[in-house]
Amino acid sequence: MTRGTPGPASPAPAGPSAHAVVVGGGLAGVTAALRLADAGTRVTLLEGRPRLGGLAFSFRRGDLTVDNGQHVYLRCCTAYRWFLDRVEGAGLAPLQSRLDVPVLDVGRGAGPRLGRLRRTGLPVPLHLAAGLAAYPHLSLAERASVGRAALALKKLDPADPALDGVDFATWLGRHGQSARTVEALWDLVGVATLNATASHASLGLAAMVFKTGLLSDPGAADIGWAHVPLGDLHDTLAREALDSAGVRTELRTKVTSLSRAAGGGWEVGTAGERIEADTVVLAVPQGETHALLPEGAVDDPDRLLDIGTAPILNVHVVYDRKVLRRPFFAALGTPVQWVFDRTESSGLKGGGQYLAVSQSACQDEIDAPVAELRARYLPELERLLPAARGAGVRDFFVTRERTATFAPTPGVGRLRPGARTYAPGLYLAGAWTATGWPATMEGAVRSGITAAGAALRELGRAHEHPLQEAL
Ligand SMILES: Cc1cc2nc3c(=O)[nH]c(=O)nc-3n(C[C@H](O)[C@H](O)[C@H](O)COP(=O)(O)OP(=O)(O)OC[C@H]3O[C@@H](n4cnc5c(N)ncnc54)[C@H](O)[C@@H]3O)c2cc1C
Incomplete structure (x- = not known):
């Protein structure tokens, strides 16, 4: 039975020494903890793993520092910024001065063909017009149809729940x-941002991504x-x-x-202690939230378990020489999706180059053996990058995140x-909660800001919303 949207439940229980416990040290939990502490609350943050950062973290592999998966954000991600x-x-995480995505197509015969998705400084929607007009991976008619669809979007x-x-x-x-337009444009961007192809993505979430990223402000999609x-x-940090x-x-x-x-x-229970709190923010994934609630x-807690998950795979290749001049590119006509140069950020020494191939919505290959992925991806990288053909491979490894994001399937909105919550002093955060965004760093930070804001209101503490658009 639905009881409507939970509202502030009871008068503020706590004075100046109000104690908040935040469970989960991903971006949502760290954000909630910072917001609560900045407003003068005493805060304890509890994280199950030996590090903060949740799904966006690094680890050591020999001399390399490796990210579990390539992460990007856009200029419109005001909360993550x-x-x-x-x-x-x-x-340490700068934005491009202007959107510029090199797109290499190897699906149409004779060698790789380079196109670019770029913007100009003109106002929306003209900022994309020149780039689209020059995009060689679509016919003239297809480019015109993209323009019409963008205006409809x-x-x-x-x-809108519909x-x-x-x-x-x-x-x-x-x-x-x-x-072809779906492959060479909508899915090229959509798979990377939604972690689903267009046929598996909610129109609401897709509209959110494309409208905010491409049609809100000329610089919104700068990466x-x-x-x-x-x-x-x-x-x-x-x-x-x-x-x-x-x-x-x-x-x-x-x-x-x-x-x-x-x-x-x-009372928050861990193996070693029981911690008393006036306020609790649960900033853990949906399954863990369900277990602790x-x-x-909440209404019908089992609904949380109906929120599916989607995987992301990263294939990491260390070459013995430089094979790519650009910081990154996207690919067409090949299983390869996006490729990033990780040489400097990983601390690689010795003159080689380290590339990370980021494969979203990779349900078909998330469990594939490393040898199979090596046999698939090394030849594909050689098709895309002629310089890789004679290069030696110093290291090849794979990182798999089986539950990288919630699945943005149609209907997911009503489950988030x-x-x-209806329980006084208990709040939920996490990229999977109802932020309006797909599962992103932006969604995670937004959820932490929102949960902390709701908690502070109930505690009667003054605070300012940090995002410009909310002022
Ligand atoms: C490979 C990959 C690539 C991605 N690429 C991008 C990208 O390019 N751009 C982008 O914006 N987003 C990307 N994302 C998504 C982004 O990383 C996530 O949406 C975001 O980090 C989620 O943060 P969160 O705090 O909501 O959840 P989480 O990161 O899942 O944090 C939850 C935390 O709670 C902890 N926890 C769980 N249970 C308990 C418990 N019982 N007690 C204590 N602690 C507990 C967990 O250990 C974890 O640290 C990517 C994700 C992956 C995996």
Whole structure:
């Protein structure tokens, strides 16, 4: 039975010494902890793993520092950019000055053909017109049809619940998009941002991505990425920011229970201690949230288990020489999706080059043996990069994230809960909650800001929303 949207549940229980416990040290949890602490709350952050950063982290492999998967963000990701500023990491993850995506097509005979998705400084939607007109991977008629579909997309309201039930491919088909335009443009961008092809993506989420990224502001889709290991930002710098904000951070501390305390408030159970809290933010994935939620906290908690997940695979290749001049490119006519140069950020020494091949929505190959992936991807990289043909491969390895994101399937919108619960003082955060965004760093940070904001309101603490558009 639905009881409507949970609202502020009870009067603020706590005075100046209000204690908040945040469970989960991914981007959502770190954000919630920082926001709560910045507003004067005493905060404890509990993370089950030995590091912060959740799904966006780094690890050591010999002399290399490796990211579990290539991450990028866009200029329109105002919450993630706030996070980078807050942890003093913005300079380490710069944005392109102008959107410029090299797209190599090897599917049409004679050698790789380079196209670019670029913008100009003109106002929306003219900023993309010149780039689209010069995009060689679509015919003139296809380019014109893309322009018409983009204008139709601009009129959609991504928050309209009716859009959530429709798949993006059906909408694209209705708006004259051929299989080729879907492959060479809509899916090229959509698979990387939604982690699903158009036929498996909710129109609401697709409209959110394309409208915000391509049609809100000329610079909205300029791409940014970490020029250092992700762990430097999401673990090391995040930890420094938490420490200086006075947050008590406990790693290797898995929360096993959550219950009402006898005198009101909450009791958070770990293997070693029971922690009393006035406010709890659960910033863990949907399955873990379901396991910890007290009865009656949300409508039909089993719905959380209906939110599916989608995998991302990264294939890492260390060549004995430089084979790619650009920082990254996207590919067509090959199983390869996006390729990034990770040489400098990984600390690779000795003159070689380290490329990460990022494969989203990779349900078909997430469990493939390394030898099979090697036999598939090395020849494909040689097709795309002539310089790779004579190069030696010093290292080849694979990182697999089976539950990288929630699956953005049609209908997922009605399954995603908001930050508030019916239980006083208990809030939910995580990229999978109802942020309006697909599972991204932006969605995770937004959810943390929203959950902390709701908690602070209930605690009666003044705070300012950090995002410009909310002011
Ligand atoms: C390979 C890959 C590539 C990606 N690429 C991009 C990209 O290019 N751009 C982008 O914006 N996004 C990308 N994403 C998505 C992005 O990383 C996530 O959406 C975001 O990091 C999720 O953050 P979160 O805090 O919501 O959840 P999580 O990162 O899942 O954090 C939850 C945390 O809770 C902890 N936890 C769980 N249970 C407990 C418990 N009981 N007690 C204590 N702690 C617990 C977990 O250990 C974890 O640290 C990618 C993800 C992957 C995996």
